[in-house]
Amino acid sequence: MQANITLRGMTWSDPRGYDPLVAAVTAFQKKRPDVSIQWDKRSLQEFESTPVQDLAANYDLLVIDHPHVGTIVKQNCLIPMGDIVEDDVLLDLASQSVGRSFESYHYQGHQWALPLDAAAQVQAYRPDRLDTPVRSWTDVVTLAEDGKVIWPLRPPHVLMAFFTLMGNIGAPCGVQSGNFAETRSAHQVLNAMQALYDAVDPTCSLMDPIAALDALADSPKLALSPLTYLYKGYANIGYRPNRIAFSDIPVLGKSGPLGSALGGTGIAVSANTAHPKLCGAFSQWVAGGHIQSTLYAQSNGQPGHAAAWNDASVNEPVGDAYFKTRMTHEAAWLRPRHDGYMGFQEEGSEIFADILAGKATKASGLSALKLRFDSSFNPFDRDAT
Template sequence: MRGLTWDHPRGYAPLDELTRLDLAGANPYGAVPEPITWDRQPLEGFESEPIAKLCRTYDVMVIDHPGLGAATDALVPMEELFEPEDLAGLRFAGRSLDSYRLDGRQWALPLDAATQVAAARPGVRVPSSWPGVREAARSGRMALCLGGPHAFLMFCAVTCGDFLDEEAGQRALELMAELLALADPAVSLRNPIGVLDAMAAGEVDWCPLLYGYVTYPLTFGDAPAWPGRAPGSVLGGTGLVVSRRRIGEIREAVRAHLLRLTSAPVQGTLFPATGGQPAARAVWDTPGFYRDTLATMEAAWVRPRFPGYIALQERSSALIREGLLAGTPARDLLKTLHEEWRTA
């Protein structure tokens, strides 16, 4: 069996360890009919490689939920693999499970859970409100996270998902422009891994909003909120999908792998031990990174999943990033963004 995951230890280390144990012949996490050989794609592959195309090569894939809309014809829904009682005891963080439900069917099971949170070097405090972030940015070594799709994802988070609302959208873009003017300009144009690497190396002290990674020696907390609102954030994480290409031959093996990967021993023990970031709700009750960001995870917004969304997300992010760097007035930039969405 062939699988595809993403090229970061959080994405491949737990899976490779299970395969190693399978090949050794005595896997304490349970036996499967045959192991999976896992290939890797860059994190950006979630945006650049359509799931339906990858289904021609792979049996099981680790995906991000926004790509589902254009892929369901190539996937096996979970209802065709499992009876309701098979999955009845599984509980996942936030809306992780719901994010893979589309057109009345469940297309994936959550593997990894993540959302945008605040991050800082130990001893540095990130304000809990956006007005507080604006004030603190005037005197601290701060960075934003605007690389790839993340300029648009920050915009969505700051608007709490109401990015088509004129007032919320303009307020968010004005805040982002003000913060970017105060931030480290080079670090702010990186993706989350790049910003976290810079923070761990001491190049910057804090970032108000980026996707959290439990393995970094940093302090993480809930995303900033507008007064009277829940923390604004956009759900990330990954899920396991199954290709239709060979399902008649490997149905039982696929079932065994998915049940094992979402089981309490694998999610609660193997994942943390190998640098994973589990989706299991029970893990998110543990002290530290998980409990400190749980409120944000529970409130996180689920992105659209219609065909063409990922390309639209990329275009929107580029428009925001270029507009912020060029000093485009928020009203004009918002009008351009809304035109893109109306066309889509």
Template sequence: MRGLTWDHPRGYAPLDELTRLDQAGRNPYGEVPEPIEWDRQPLEGFESEPIAKLCETYDVLVIDHPGLGAATDALVPMEELLEPDEMSGPRFVGRTCESYRLDGRQWALPLDAATQVAAARPGVMVPGTWPEVAEFARGTRMALCLGGPHAFLMFCALCSGDFLDPAEGARALELMAELLALADPEVSLRNPIGVLDALAAGGPEFCPLVYGYLTYPLSFSDAPAWPGRVPGSVLGGTGLAVSRRRIGAVRDAVRAHLRRLVSEPVQTKLFPASGGQPAARAAWASATTVSTMEAAWIRPRFPGYITLQDRSSALIREGLLARVPARDLLGDLHKEWRRQ
């Protein structure tokens, strides 16, 4: 069988570890009828490559939930492979299970859980509210995360998903402009991996909102909140989906892989030990960012959303760099969405 994941240790290391045998020649996490040969794609492909196109080549795919709307005809719903209790939302942290549910069917199982949180070098005292972040940024080296789709995702987090509301949208863009003027201009245009690499290498000390990767030697904490509100964040992570391309020939093997990958021993032991970021609720019980994870917003999943997300992010990023007034930039963004 062929599988596709993303090209970062968090995406492939746990899958590689599952292929290793103990001294007795057995897999300690259970045997499967047929192994998966995992290929890798870069983060940018994971965020934007059409899932349906990838299903022409792969049997099992690690996917991002916003791409589901245009892909369901190419996927096997989990109801055809697993029992209801194996797809139970309470098994998984936050709304991760819900993010892969569309039109009454479960199209993937949560494999990896993530959302935007605050990241800082150890010892840096992270502010808890956005007004405090704006003040804190005046006295510390800071970066934002605006590369790829992440300018739009930061904007959505600041609006708690209600980005079409004029007051919420304007406030968010005004804050982003204020923070960008105080931030490292080069690092701020990177994707999450690039931003975290810079923080870990001794560059900026703090990023108030970036997708957390627990493999980095950094301190992660709940995302900042507007006063009186819960932390605003946009759900990320990955799901495990199955292609229809030859399901009749690999159904039993695929079912065995799904069950093993989301099993509690794999999620709570193998994933953390090998640099993964599990989706099982049991693995998040003591996490410092669980409040943000529980409150995270699920992005739209309609056909065409990925392209619209990319266009919106470029519009915001270019507008911020050109210092377009927040109201004008918001008007341009609303026009983009009305064309959808």
């Protein structure tokens, strides 16, 4: 049967975000030969910043980042998954989520996306240069002073590092107005970050995780990236000149690898689609345990379903990256998701970069961050900033 329904999907351009969805189209057509799905892609930077409501006007299926959820709800541009997916399916996916991945797309009583991909800030290192992962932030700084550390600090990742370390010392940033960060703890984290910032190459400020991992894989000297989002491809043999291993984050606090800023992606359905039930059927199928553990993982995907993370055959090609970062992912911290947060993430990252670069004092920078965070909850204050 020739396809007579064509859906359009938008994802992001890394192989992990694009390849498994393209592969899934071919497999899904065996179930629904009347359906074709055309996937477009955008860069990581565009993925982190492009308003979802702009994309929903032109696409049926969207791969999204959970911090956009508050704005999504405000703009009424997605269909709640509960309207097109059965409750028992949603309950099953919730029970099999890696950490808070499923929860991250639940907002104001509705589920707005299904987790496709789980990620948090983890540790990346060269196993040919380090026998074991680094355990403490002090050891990270020592390696950096010897020129062996790369650290992605391009906004918003500089802010994500702050979030992670605040969570790691047991003082996670707040998600409500007036409760951004406890001052003494924030200074402790800033001092720890400053020590590392002063020891790494200044070009780190221009790097996102992909750029940092490329540098780590290619470098004749680098050995470690202490906080970078998991990109399982770098653990595959042959993906880059040298294989990278992933492990739980090095700790600044005393309670283990908790507090990492959650990332990952989810699949959502546009409110403008003419085929909502069909989009829901594809979404639950590609997010389900069987596909995630087989086709999705085998096609460069980084699954978000626990069945895949628990599977030895999924772990083996990536050097057990899922096993070795599981604690970090299960104990990850969920960012704010209110309407207005994305503006804060963009501007707050720039403020934070200025602090580390010495363009603002820690006290004045933290004060500016707190004011900008509080204003993100108030549209009148946001318009004035």
